[in-house]
Amino acid sequence: MKLSNGNKGHALVRYDDARSIDTLTIQQGNDETLLMGLAAAGALHHLKQEYLTRFWNSEGLQLVIVCGSGNNGGDGLALAGLLCADPDRYPDADINKRMSVYALPPKSAASQFYEAKLRRQGVTIRPLQKLSEDVAEMVKHNELTIVEALLGTGQSRLPAGDIATALQAIDTIRNAGRAKLVALDVPAGLTESGLADSAPTPDCVYTFGSEKAVTALIPGLRVRRIPCGFESQNEEAVFAASTALYRSEPSDALHFFRRNDADHKYSAGHAWMVAGEHDMEGAALLALQAFLGSGGGYVRHFHPSPQSRERYLSILPSAIYHDATDFVKACEVQKPPRSILIGPGMRSDTVDSLREALIEGLTILSRRQQRLTVILDAAACSLAFDDRFPSVQCLITPHVAEWKSLGGPAVSCVDDLEAARAFSGRIHAYLKGPVSFLFAPDQIAVYNAPLPSLAVAGSGDLFGGLLLRAACGHEADRPICDIVSACVALQRRSAESSMHPEQQLKFIQEILA
């Protein structure tokens, strides 16, 4: 998979892909025991920095490692073995008083190797079933870290039997006290069909090699990627064989909003907007201000209600205003824009009443401006699914309820992603939520950085104005995915400093000044 230049992100792998990468790596002579040891060493390195900083200096700090029968459990056993031989350990420190290991009998030769090594080091390995009995004792500890190595990428069904019981015990310990939970590779109970109700969400996941898609969909879950000896050509071969799936990370977005010394009002960004019916002018004004405030040069605005004109002119005289009934004529005679935003502050009946004119006008514009980008928000997203909609680069930005009303399939787990991408077809769809997604014809991006300050009225309008600006600025030829990522990053940066969209807009202007 190739990520286009503007994106700072990383590839996500499905469980099947992870297994293919494992198989190829082992076939090339990388011993499974070695890979397991490297994975454990990486995990221990981070564990000591993040959760066990004072492990050997504080008697109160306890570690519990809970291992299943597969290789994920083997990682846990290998980790325990490495901690025994940690150079920071005092010679007289009793490991069995500081660390408790619970495990099912390991199946693979590699896991059995680490189990035997652990026994040689004098560590007591308790049967996993014993964990439930010890819960009452564990909840007394103030500083407990649990490493969960019950199931990894081999899980294909809901947890059952001893695994399910162990997960319940972990959940009880978590709920009772201040125990931290770190899952190795992926949390047990997290399949590509979703997270089992019984499975606790960890504080952090230490994943081996590339991040698994399942963890990218859990809002706000911290995932640390740990190299463990996979070979890059194998990972690339596996990525190339499936739809590109990646997690977008905040990138340096400012160049998407750059202005040049020699710019005139059109070259700095020329856009149109159809938005803001009567009593909803605020939505359009916020989008217009976001467009101009982020460096746009010239905007022509079509308002659905004639009586809105005075309000627009009195608040923002720098835009050019028209009645929406002028839209088709303007598409024929005015200089065509590079980007157009339709939808903020428009109800669905208003969109319907303008539907013929909007489609006719967009069809004319698409002939006059080959590089037009159409951005559709809220009720206007439905235009993209009209059979007469012209063949033009199009981005829709629905939230979950709008997506549903378009007929979009629910997106709650990895298994749902491909159907959502197929539904959006040739359109780019940015589905807004605590975890957002961009479904593009050839790739899917996940944006997982929930921010409560973005969940306010006006956020979507501000975002629409930024998209409109970036899609007609100096980087307008970049793929839509990059434009979206730039706008997400800029809005996020502003939302970290201020709660309300109007304040965020001021902050954006300061950043870009």
Ligand SMILES: NC(=O)C1=CN([C@@H]2O[C@H](COP(=O)(O)OP(=O)(O)OC[C@H]3O[C@@H](n4cnc5c(N)ncnc54)[C@H](OP(=O)(O)O)[C@@H]3O)[C@@H](O)[C@H]2O)[C@@H](O)CC1
């Ligand atoms: N190979 C490599 O290169 C490396 C691999 N590494 C590690 O290996 C992990 C993958 O290991 P894995 O394939 O052994 O799978 P894993 O999930 O540990 O166990 C599967 C076992 O659990 C069982 N089981 C499944 N679902 C269940 C359920 N719901 N409830 C109860 N039981 C269930 C299943 O039983 P079965 O389906 O056969 O009945 C099977 O016995 C990977 O995540 C990473 O941590 C690292 O060391 C780095 C190098």
